[in-house]
Amino acid sequence: MTTDRTNWAGSFSYDARRVHAPRSEDELREIVAASTRVRALGSRHSFSQVANTDGDLVSLADLPRTVSVDAAGSTVTVAAGMRYGEVCRELHEHGFAMHNLGSLPHISMAGAVATATHGSGDGNASLASAVSALEMVTADGELVTVDRDADAERFGGMVVALGALGIVVRMTLDVVPTFEVRQDVYEGLALDTFEKNADEIFAGAYSVSLFTDFVAPTMTAWLKSRVDDVDPAGPDPDWMGARRAASAHHPVPGMSAESCTGQLGVPGPWYDRLPHFRLDFTPSNGAELQSEYLVPRAAAADALRALHGIGEHIAPVLQICELRTVAADEQWLSPAYRQDVVAFHFTWVRDAAAVMPVLKLMEQQLAPYYARPHWGKLFTHEPGHLRSLFPRLSDFRALRHELDPRGTFGNAFVDQHIG
Ligand SMILES: Cc1cc2nc3c(=O)[nH]c(=O)nc-3n(C[C@H](O)[C@H](O)[C@H](O)COP(=O)(O)OP(=O)(O)OC[C@H]3O[C@@H](n4cnc5c(N)ncnc54)[C@H](O)[C@@H]3O)c2cc1C
Structure with missing residues (x-):
C-alpha cells in the first residue's frame, strides 16, 4: 500500500486525514460511500494541489492488475490505477500499442488521463483522447459505466475530470498496431x-x-x-x-x-522510445x-x-x-x-x-x-480566471454539480478553479 504522504517531487504533503489502499472494488465502494470528502490518488506525480484533500485519499495501487485486450475491436481495458509502463509491455506482446505516451512511464493511467497528460507529435492528441469508456465509483458507492458512443453528449466532460466526478476503476482505450x-x-x-x-x-x-x-x-x-x-x-x-x-x-x-x-x-x-525515461530505472x-x-x-x-x-x-x-x-x-x-x-x-x-x-x-x-x-503542474492564475481560458469549463461545472451534488469528490483546487 502507498504510505507516502508527499507527492513524487516531495514539494508538498497531502493534508488527508486518512490514506486508504483498498484491495478489492467492494472495499473501495464502501470507503467512498462512507466518506463525505474523498479523492483518488494516482502515482503522486502532480505538482499542483489537484489531488490533495483534507478528507480521505484513496490509492488504487493495491487493486488487482488487469489488462484485457480486444484484438478484434482494437481496444484494451485496464485497471485504472496501473502505470502506463506496466500496461504497455503486455499490450505490445499482443501486437498493439498506445498512439502516444508521456515522458515518464511510471505515471498512473487514471491520474494521467484525469489531467490531460500528453506526449508529443503533430498528429498525436492527449492520452485521454484514446479513452472510449470508463467505469467509476460514484459518491454513493455505485459502479457506473460511461461510454463514448452511448454518452456522446457528456463524454467530453467525463475523462479529463480532475478526479471530480468519481473514482475511475477501469478504462477502455483505443489501441493501434504495434510499431x-x-x-x-x-x-x-x-x-x-x-x-x-x-x-x-x-x-x-x-x-x-x-x-x-x-x-x-x-x-x-x-x-x-x-x-x-x-x-x-x-x-x-x-x-x-x-x-x-x-x-x-x-x-x-x-x-x-x-x-x-x-x-x-x-x-x-x-513503449521504450516514446517516453524519455526508462520504466526499469527507478527515478529518485x-x-x-x-x-x-x-x-x-x-x-x-x-x-x-x-x-x-x-x-x-x-x-x-x-x-x-x-x-x-x-x-x-x-x-x-x-x-x-x-x-x-x-x-x-x-x-x-x-x-x-x-x-x-x-x-x-x-x-x-x-x-x-x-x-x-497544465492541470497537474504549477500555475498562479487566480480562482475563476481559468473560466476565460477553457471555453467548456462552465459546462464541466454543471456536469460536476449534476453528478456529484454534495461535492464529495471536491477539494480546494477544484472548488477554486471550477466552482
Ligand atoms: C517526471 C514527470 C514527468 C511528467 N511528464 C509529463 C508529460 O510528458 N506530459 C504531461 O502532460 N504531463 C507530464 N507530467 C505530469 C503528470 O502526467 C500529471 O501530473 C499526472 O496527473 C500525474 O498522474 P498521477 O497518476 O501521478 O496522478 P496524481 O498526481 O496522483 O493525481 C492527479 C489527478 O488525477 C486524479 N486521479 C488519480 N487517479 C484517479 C482515479 N482512479 N480516478 C479518478 N481520478 C483520479 C487525482 O484525483 C488528481 O486529481 C509529468 C510529471 C512528472 C513528475
Missing part, C-alpha cells in the same frame, strides 16, 4: 531557425521534443521516428542546420543519460518543480519570443524547457480542446519561493496567446 521507433537527438538547432521554420521542425518526426535553457542560442531536438516511416539508412546527419548527436543525452544538460530510453537511432518498441524523488502552458500552434514562435523577453528571470531557476506539439481533442478541460497546440514545459529547481514569481511573469507574457496551464 518500432528510433530516437535521434540533434544538437545546435538555432533559435533563429526554429522561429522561421517551426512547422517544418515539429513535422520532422512522429514525435518531436525541443529542449532549450533560455541561455544558449540553440536548442536540442529529440526526434522519435516510426521505423516504418524513415529511410532504412536513417535520417541525415545534419538536419535544419543541427548535427546528429554521437552520444546519448538527458533532457537536462550535464545529467547522466542512464535513465533515458535508447537513442542513437537504435530501433526499439514504441525528483528535486524539481514543473509548470506547462499550452498555446495555439500558430503562436509557437511568437510565444517563445515573448518568453525570451523575460529570459533573465527564467534562466536562473530553470533546469530545462521542452516544447512539444499536441493535436486537438474533444475533452472539455483539455488545453488542446478543439485546437492544435504547442506546449511549453518547464522543469524548475525545487524552490517555490523563487519559481512562483517567475510563473506570474510568464503568465503575463503569454496572456495574448490565451495560454492554458
Whole structure:
C-alpha cells in the first residue's frame, strides 16, 4: 500500500486525514460511500494541489492488475490505477500499442488521463483522447459505466475530470498496431531557425521534443521516428542546420543519460522510445518543480519570443524547457480542446519561493496567446480566471454539480478553479 504522504517531487504533503489502499472494488465502494470528502490518488506525480484533500485519499495501487485486450475491436481495458509502463509491455506482446505516451512511464493511467497528460507529435492528441469508456465509483458507492458512443453528449466532460466526478476503476482505450521507433537527438538547432521554420521542425518526426535553457542560442531536438516511416539508412546527419548527436543525452544538460530510453537511432518498441525515461530505472524523488502552458500552434514562435523577453528571470531557476506539439481533442478541460497546440514545459529547481514569481511573469507574457496551464503542474492564475481560458469549463461545472451534488469528490483546487 502507498504510505507516502508527499507527492513524487516531495514539494508538498497531502493534508488527508486518512490514506486508504483498498484491495478489492467492494472495499473501495464502501470507503467512498462512507466518506463525505474523498479523492483518488494516482502515482503522486502532480505538482499542483489537484489531488490533495483534507478528507480521505484513496490509492488504487493495491487493486488487482488487469489488462484485457480486444484484438478484434482494437481496444484494451485496464485497471485504472496501473502505470502506463506496466500496461504497455503486455499490450505490445499482443501486437498493439498506445498512439502516444508521456515522458515518464511510471505515471498512473487514471491520474494521467484525469489531467490531460500528453506526449508529443503533430498528429498525436492527449492520452485521454484514446479513452472510449470508463467505469467509476460514484459518491454513493455505485459502479457506473460511461461510454463514448452511448454518452456522446457528456463524454467530453467525463475523462479529463480532475478526479471530480468519481473514482475511475477501469478504462477502455483505443489501441493501434504495434510499431518500432528510433530516437535521434540533434544538437545546435538555432533559435533563429526554429522561429522561421517551426512547422517544418515539429513535422520532422512522429514525435518531436525541443529542449532549450533560455541561455544558449540553440536548442536540442529529440526526434522519435516510426521505423516504418524513415529511410532504412536513417535520417541525415545534419538536419535544419543541427548535427546528429554521437552520444546519448538527458533532457537536462550535464545529467547522466542512464535513465533515458535508447537513442542513437537504435530501433526499439514504441513503449521504450516514446517516453524519455526508462520504466526499469527507478527515478529518485525528483528535486524539481514543473509548470506547462499550452498555446495555439500558430503562436509557437511568437510565444517563445515573448518568453525570451523575460529570459533573465527564467534562466536562473530553470533546469530545462521542452516544447512539444499536441493535436486537438474533444475533452472539455483539455488545453488542446478543439485546437492544435504547442506546449511549453518547464522543469524548475525545487524552490517555490523563487519559481512562483517567475510563473506570474510568464503568465503575463503569454496572456495574448490565451495560454492554458497544465492541470497537474504549477500555475498562479487566480480562482475563476481559468473560466476565460477553457471555453467548456462552465459546462464541466454543471456536469460536476449534476453528478456529484454534495461535492464529495471536491477539494480546494477544484472548488477554486471550477466552482
Ligand atoms: C517526471 C514527470 C514527468 C511528467 N511528464 C509529463 C508529460 O510528458 N506530459 C504531461 O502532460 N504531463 C507530464 N507530467 C505530469 C503528470 O502526467 C500529471 O501530473 C499526472 O496527473 C500525474 O498522474 P498521477 O497518476 O501521478 O496522478 P496524481 O498526481 O496522483 O493525481 C492527479 C489527478 O488525477 C486524479 N486521479 C488519480 N487517479 C484517479 C482515479 N482512479 N480516478 C479518478 N481520478 C483520479 C487525482 O484525483 C488528481 O486529481 C509529468 C510529471 C512528472 C513528475
